[in-house]
Amino acid sequence: MAKDLKIALVGNPNTGKSTLFNLLTGLNQKIGNFPGITVDKKVGYCKLPDGRNAEITDLPGTYSLYPKSKDESIVFQVLADKNNSSYPDIVVLVADATNLRRNLLLYSQVADLQVPVVLALNMTDLAQKEGINVNVDLLSKRLGIQIVAISARSNKGLTELKQAISNTTKIATQLKGTDVLALAPEAIQKVKAKIGTENDYFALQVLHQHYNLDHFSEVDHAGFDQIKKATDFETSKLQTEETVARYRDLGKILTGVIEDTGAAKKFAFSDKIDSVLTNRFWGLIIFMGLLFFLFNAIFSWSAYPMEMIEFIFAKLQELGHEYLPAGQLSDLLLDGVLAGLGGIVVFIPQIAILFAFISILEDTGYMARVTFMMDRIMRKFGLSGKSVVPMIGSLACAVPSIMSARNIENWKDRIITIMVAPLVSCSARLPVYTLLISLVVPEKMVWGFINLQGLTLMGMYLISIVAAILVAFVMKFILKAKEKSYFIMEMPVYRMPRWGNVLFTMYDKSKTFVFEAGKVIIAISIVLWVMATYGPSERFAEIDKKYAAIEAQKDSVQISTLERDKSAERLENSYAGILGHAIEPAIRPLGFDWKIGIALITSFAAREAFVGTMATIYSVEGGDENVMQIRDSMRLAKNPETGLPVFTFATAFSLMLFYAFAMQCMSTVAVVFRETKSWKWPMIQLTYMTVMAYVASLIAYQFLK
Incomplete structure (x- = not known):
């Protein structure tokens, strides 16, 4: 796709910037990384009215160009380096019409960098409801730029915004307001001469945060430090002076622009709700009630679509065995790939419900x-x-949550957060929990309205959260983190969820889950099918010889039973079976047999692989005629020594605890390494979580059996 124009979306947090990005780009977007940085880069594409294609980059939300976190530093990095691949032709600055003065601080800084800007004035409908009227034409005249009133939530003003972008020239925007040069004249002049720029504000920003700019060399950094030392350049003092001066100038610009007739009642509705929802007692009770409702819904609402998906895959397997030519390739396709994929697709309804609720709570x-x-x-x-944000985010996935810990300035607090975030049960554990709970917990209602399976699922999530908090408490003393840190955030007003955004999130996260997990599952399923189908030739020869002699003396009914016994014995003597038996002595005290041992090994790549592994193992063991659903196969599995079910309550709960605490996610290990720049922390994390999982499973099984 030809990109005729590069656009950067810039704005404060909670201004609807990401919603606007989704509206402009639709499904035509992708996630990557900024060059040399692990911060996510959201890029999308759209067609402009003049026929040009636009590449749109959604930059991280920030209140000003002075970053408080690694994510926020990206904004200035992109706007400062014209050789950066993300450097925009035009900046679309998204501002909240209900809090325009604060939002225009960032605008004034971006304008002083002399980048062409279009101002998207969002939430204008909400502002009018709150008695805030903005004279858009007057503001546009004073700022000298195009301003478009929009409502991203209501999909209003999108056409006008695209037209404004099309009409915008590449002539730099510059705000005639704050006299930046007066802040540090000597230092700014020296930097301008050093880097060859005429832009006073760019020179000032370089002095403030040149270490965030990778295109400068070590010699350049040393030179900037010398300038700061020679001119007594004090970053924090000058940033404060600049902010005060900008707000003073913005006050003049906004005089007569904003008419606020509802200042007294602006946040009255939100304040009334907060008095209950953030109450020390009732707030936590309501939050626990919402969690229970979520986990109850995950089981209750997903039951029928899951049964339908299971039926479809079982039918596909049955038809495949009936019509495809018998042979190794058909077995691989049906018992390897299809069985493993079915074990993942079946959980789409539950994943979609989980992310729908998270999206609604955020919206x-x-x-x-x-x-x-x-x-x-x-x-x-x-x-x-x-x-708190990374911990709650870990309910969905630990990888982006660990990356979001960059917002924690205190190093030790950040390390502790990174070390405990993977303990919070993520969506990858959900298929494991729901499969095992459905095996050993009866599907019945308690007191007429509480789903017992949903209650058990909620219990597993609470166990993981409590474990994370307790481990953090222990690490506080080990790392001796005495520094004080502060949590400051802006409370957004309550709004109705954007249902289109909720549906998009459900689709996007479900697609990501299937494709990202699916690639791993299919690869593991193929390898596992090969390992479970083949083994040492002498062992398989002895099994074939043994059963050939027995089959010669049996009738057709008995031969059918013998075929299943033969398949089970071949699986036990396959390469997968040998591997499972090798680790069985170590996991037997936890209540696990060699088949579960195989799943533990394969799911160290990704937890979701447990379900696919079980599906593949029981498909291979069952033979061509066994197309039972995975839950039925596991429910009927018997211990050959005791004749009792393999998956008893003690075994299932032990296994759930193991998956609750074990790392078993190579992506998380990789991102911890990237964030800490050392193998020390991921290795400590992997070790303590594995030991914790083993001990918890051992205690649970020995106590419950």
Whole structure:
């Protein structure tokens, strides 16, 4: 796709910038990384009215160009380096019409970098409801740029915004307001001469944060440090002076632009709700009630679509065995790839429900309240208030949550957060939990409205959260983290969720789960099928000889039974069986047999592989005629020594605890290495979580059996 124009979306957090990005790009977007940095880069594409194609980059939300976190530093990095692949032709600055003065601080800084800007004035409908009227034409005249009033939530003003982008020239925008040169004249002049720029504000910003700019050499950094030393350049003092001066100038610009007739009642509705939802007692009770509702819904609402998916895959396997020519290739396709894939696709309804609820909680503004409430509790256990966001985010996935810990300035608080975040049960554990719970917990209602399976699932999530907090408490003393940290965040007003955004999140996260997990599952399923189908030739020869002699003396019914016995014996003597038996002595005290041992090994790449592994193992063991659903196969599995079911309550609960605490995610190990720049922390994490999982499973099984 030809990109005729590069656009950067810039704005404060909670201004609807990401919603606008989704509206402009639709499904035509992708996730990558900024060059040399592990920060996510969201890029999408759209067609402009003049026929040009636009590449749109959604930059991280920030209140100003002075970063408080690694993510926020990306904004200036992109706008400062014209050789950066993401450097924009035009900046679309998204501003909240209900809090325009604060939002225009960032605009004034971007404008002083002399980048062409279009101002998208978002939430204008909400502003009018709150009694705030913005004279867009007057503001546009004073700033000298195009301003478009939009409502991203209501999909209003999108056409006008695209037209404004099309009409914008590449002539630099410059705000005639703050006299930047007066802040540090000598230092700014020296930097301008050193780097060859005429832009006073760019020179000032370089002095403030040149270490964030990779295109400068070590010699350049040393030169900038010398200039700061020679001119008594004080970063924090000058940033404060600049901010005060900008707000003073913005006050003049906004005079007569904003008419606020509802200042007294602006946040009255949100404040009334907060008095209950953030209450020290009732707030936590309501939050626990919402969690229970979520986990109850995951089981209750997903039951029928899951049964339908299971039926479809079982039918595909049955038809495949009936119509495809018998042979190794058909077995690989049906018992390897199809069985493994079915074990993942069946959980799409539950994954979609989980992310739908998370999206609704974020969209309404409730998730911000949860972080505020939990801050009070988590500080007592040595975690920063800013650790709440990564911890809650880990309910979906630990990888982006660990990356979001960059917002924690205190190094030790950040390390503790990174070390405990993977303990919080993520969506990858959900298929394991739901499969095992469905095997040993009856599907019945307690007190007429509580789903017992949903209650058990909620219990597993609470166990993981409590474990994370307790481990953080222990690490607080080990790392001796005495520094104080502060948690400051803006509470957004309550809003109705954007249902289109919720549906998009459900689709996007489900697709990511299937394709990302699916690639791993299919690869593992193929390898596992080969390992489970083949083994040492002498062992297989003895099994074939043994059963050939027995079959000669049996009738057709008995031969059918013998075929299943033969398949089971071949599986036990396959390469996979040999591997499983090799580790069985170590896992037998946990209640696990050699088949579960194989799943433990394969799922060290990704936890979801447990389900696919079980599906493949029982498909291979069952032979061509066994196309039972995986749950039925596991439910009927018997211990050959005792004749009792393999998956008893003790074994299932032991296995769930193992998956709750074990790392078993190579992606998480990799991202911890990237974030800490050392193998020390991921190795410590992998070790302590594995030991914790083993001990917890051992205690649970020995106590419950």
